Amino acid sequence: xxxxxxxxxxxxxxxxxxxxxxxxxxxxxxxxxxxxxxxxxxxxxxxxxxxxxxxxxxxxxxxxxxxxxxxxxxxxxxxxxxxxxxxxxxxxxxxxxxxxxxxxxxxxxxxxxxxxxxxxxxxxxxxxxxxxxxxxxxxxxxxxxxxxxxxxxxxxxxxxxxxxxxxxxxxxxxxxxxxxxxxxxxxxxxxxxxxxxxxxxxxxxxxxxxxxxxxxxxxxxxxxxxxxxxxxx
Amino acid sequence: xxxxxxxxxxxxxxxxxxxxxxxxxxxxxxxxxxxxxxxxxxxxxxxxxxxxxxxxxxxxxxxxxxxxxxxxxxxxxxxxxxxxxxxxxxxxxxxxxxxxxxxxxxxxxxxxxxxxxxxxxxxxxxxxxxxxxxxxxxxxxxxxxxxxxxxxxxxxxxxxxxxxxxxxxxxxxxxxxxxxxxxxxxxxxxxxxxxxxxxxxxxxxxxxxxxxxxxxxxxxxxxxxxxxxxxxxxxxxxxxxxxxxxxxxxxxxxxxxxxxxxxxxxxxxxxxxxxxxxxxxxxxxxxxxxxxxxxxxxxxxxxxxxxxxxxxxxxxxxxxxxxxxxxxxxxxxxxxxxxxxxxxxxxxxxxxxxxxxxxxxxxxxxxxxxxxxxxxxxxxxxxxxxxxxxxxxxxxxxxxxxxxxxxxxxxxxxxxxxxxxxxxxxxxxxxxxxxxxxxxxxxx
Numbered sequence: 001x002x003x004x005x006x007x008x009x010x011x012x013x014x015x016x017x018x019x020x021x022x023x024x025x026x027x028x029x030x031x032x033x034x035x036x037x038x039x040x041x042x043x044x045x046x047x048x049x050x051x052x053x054x055x056x057x058x059x060x061x062x063x064x065x066x067x068x069x070x071x072x073x074x075x076x077x078x079x080x081x082x083x084x085x086x087x088x089x090x091x092x093x094x095x096x097x098x099x100x101x102x103x104x105x106x107x108x109x110x111x112x113x114x115x116x117x118x119x120x121x122x123x124x125x126x127x128x129x130x131x132x133x134x135x136x137x138x139x140x141x142x143x144x145x146x147x148x149x150x151x152x153x154x155x156x157x158x159x160x161x162x163x164x165x166x167x168x169x170x171x172x173x174x175x176x177x178x179x180x181x182x183x184x185x186x187x188x189x190x191x192x193x194x195x196x197x198x199x200x201x202x203x204x205x206x207x208x209x210x211x212x213x214x215x216x217x218x219x220x221x222x223x224x225x226x227x228x229x230x231x232x233x
Numbered sequence: 234x235x236x237x238x239x240x241x242x243x244x245x246x247x248x249x250x251x252x253x254x255x256x257x258x259x260x261x262x263x264x265x266x267x268x269x270x271x272x273x274x275x276x277x278x279x280x281x282x283x284x285x286x287x288x289x290x291x292x293x294x295x296x297x298x299x300x301x302x303x304x305x306x307x308x309x310x311x312x313x314x315x316x317x318x319x320x321x322x323x324x325x326x327x328x329x330x331x332x333x334x335x336x337x338x339x340x341x342x343x344x345x346x347x348x349x350x351x352x353x354x355x356x357x358x359x360x361x362x363x364x365x366x367x368x369x370x371x372x373x374x375x376x377x378x379x380x381x382x383x384x385x386x387x388x389x390x391x392x393x394x395x396x397x398x399x400x401x402x403x404x405x406x407x408x409x410x411x412x413x414x415x416x417x418x419x420x421x422x423x424x425x426x427x428x429x430x431x432x433x434x435x436x437x438x439x440x441x442x443x444x445x446x447x448x449x450x451x452x453x454x455x456x457x458x459x460x461x462x463x464x465x466x467x468x469x470x471x472x473x474x475x476x477x478x479x480x481x482x483x484x485x486x487x488x489x490x491x492x493x494x495x496x497x498x499x500x501x502x503x504x505x506x507x508x509x510x511x512x513x514x515x516x517x518x519x520x521x522x523x524x525x526x527x528x529x530x531x532x533x534x535x536x537x538x539x540x541x542x543x544x545x546x547x548x549x550x551x552x553x554x555x556x557x558x559x560x561x562x563x564x565x566x567x568x569x570x571x572x573x574x575x576x577x578x579x580x581x582x583x584x585x586x587x588x589x590x591x592x593x594x595x596x597x598x599x600x601x602x603x604x605x606x607x608x609x610x611x612x613x614x615x616x617x618x619x620x621x622x623x624x625x626x627x628x629x630x631x632x633x634x635x636x637x638x639x640x641x642x643x644x645x646x647x648x649x650x651x652x653x654x655x656x657x658x659x660x661x662x663x664x665x666x667x668x669x670x671x672x673x674x675x676x677x
Contacts, residue, residue: 049522050522050523051518051522062523063522063523064522064523064524068518068519068522070515070518070519072515073515074514074515074516074518074519075514075516076240076244076514076516077514078243078244078247078248079240079243079244083240083243087236087237087240088519088524090236091236091237091520091524091525092524117247133519
């Protein structure tokens with residue numbers, strides 16, 4: 001177990017964005033957090049990343065022990081790919097910034113674009129830089145907020161190839177997504193949130209089984225929608 | 234924090250247009266404000282007709298020649314004369330608006346002045362289409378004519394003093410080309426005293442004694458005549474005294490103002506922009522996850538903005554120093570005042586950036602706030618109602634422009650104590666810094 005959260009609750013005024021959510025993740029596991037809009041997916045990831053504080057509950061790790069990749073690329077457009085990586089490597093106080101940057105450039109396949117300003121890169125490449133920055137501290141856990149949003153199918157395929165390789169190397173990856181079929185394809189486990197409540201945690205197959213044959217779900221997305229209906233959402 | 238600072242400098246270096254605008258705009262605004270403040274209005278164009286024939290502008294007063302054209306020169310210091318050939322032409326130019334007024338000197342003015350029994354008279358015409366300009370021309374011409382009158386009076390009084398001295402002491406006097414020996418009261422008394430000695434005691438000697446006493450008394454009293462006539466020539470003297478404020482000249486104040494305006498715009502815009510920029514680049518959330526503390530981030534942005542603006546302001550002062558006389562021995566004080574001012578402005582900029590959260594909104598807000606603050610700080614007492622002036626002073630005290638300007642004025646011109654404005658700026662920097670820190674709570 002490399003990540004555990006227990007009883008996380010978050011309120012914004014009178015609205016409860018998260019209601020006593022608990023989850024765990026193992027080393028190398030790919031966990032997709034899915035749910036309708038306003039379910040609390042980004043709030044849950046923000047608390048796990050240390051960007052927001054939970055009103056109740058606890059998280060097993062310190063914020064700096066996990067890598068964080070926000071939905072919008074959090075990198076400087078006027079700096080080159082290399083300069084962005086160097087800057088964050090130095091701020092993260094990694095042992096050998098130059099070597100780490102080279103490793104990240106290799107890992108992301110951005111070596112040829114290393115001296116290009118990030119603002120001139122495609123959204124797919126910007127997202128790769130964004131992920132590379134999240135990985136600079138060599139975290140055991142990487143949190144990604146809708147990593148494939150706004151990417152075209154080819155960029156999306158390359159992104160998942162990269163993330164799956166990370167998981168294959170032992171990095172635990174938690175990501176939120178609106179694309180349910182993406183979750184089915186690229187997650188060992190799906191966590192379903194609705195109205196701040198955790199409704200399900202298990203493999204995509206287990207979610208389909210939970211819905212049952214009576215629902216006549218033809219695919220995972222139909223099963224997911226049926227599941228939400230069954231639970232009153 | 235050092236790496237963030239280097240990053241910001243690199244970003245600025247790669248935005249040359251932005252940096253050029255950021256530096257040039259405030260410098261141009263500052264120079265224009267300073268120029269407008271230190272320079273009076275242009276000389277108004279006034280038609281000038283001199284009816285006195287050439288070579289006849291001189292008249293003699295008690296043996297001294299006075300040239301009217303010398304008095305006209307005084308007038309031309311304040312107006313730009315358009316010489317015309319007739320009073321009708323002068324009237325036509327005023328009517329058409331080509332000139333704001335006209336001065337017509339009649340042909341007989343020197344004769345009247347020469348007579349000593351009637352005043353010379355000049356005619357002044359105004360174009361009243363623009364009331365403000367009319368007022369200015371009217372005041373200018375009237376004050377210059379009064380100055381000419383006063384100068385003539387002084388000359389006449391001076392001449393009278395010479396004549397009285399001649400009556401008292403005697404001597405040569407030139408009149409209509411003839412040399413006249415004037416005996417004078419002093420020598421008359423002497424002659425009488427000598428004659429008295431030869432007279433036997435009796436009524437004649439007593440009468441001579443009376444004349445001698447009169448001559449002595451007249452001599453003694455005439456001694457004061459020069460003072461009396463000087464008082465007639467200038468009955469009211471002006472003794473100016475500054476009760477409140479420093480002794481800063483208008484041009485020195487304009488320099489302090491120009492430097493403070495530059496300092497304000499660059500610092501506020503830069504601090505607000507670079508802070509809001511961290512949010513627009515989505516980097517703020519990533520940075521404050523343990524990489525940099527929010528307070529450290531604010532300190533870095535404040536330091537960057539203050540250092541950049543201080544460099545520009547110092548270069549501006551050095552540049553101005555090539556054309557205007559500055560007291561270079563006070564240069565360390567310029568830096569102290571500039572640094573405190575820049576910190577105050579930086580804190581204000583950070584508060585704007587933290588509250589606006591977007592670079593464009595922050596820039597707009599910084600502009601919208603900056604100019605009114607500068608103008609409010611320049612409203613003089615007496616220009617508005619006392620209650621409104623108190624309100625303006627209160628508002629100005631809540632922002633760093635007024636204490637920044639005061640500090641720079643003191644540093645440049647030594648027009649008071651520096652500690653007060655510096656403490657004021659430090660307190661404002663802390664207050665706006667705290668506001669910015671609060672604003673960061675809803676920044677991510």
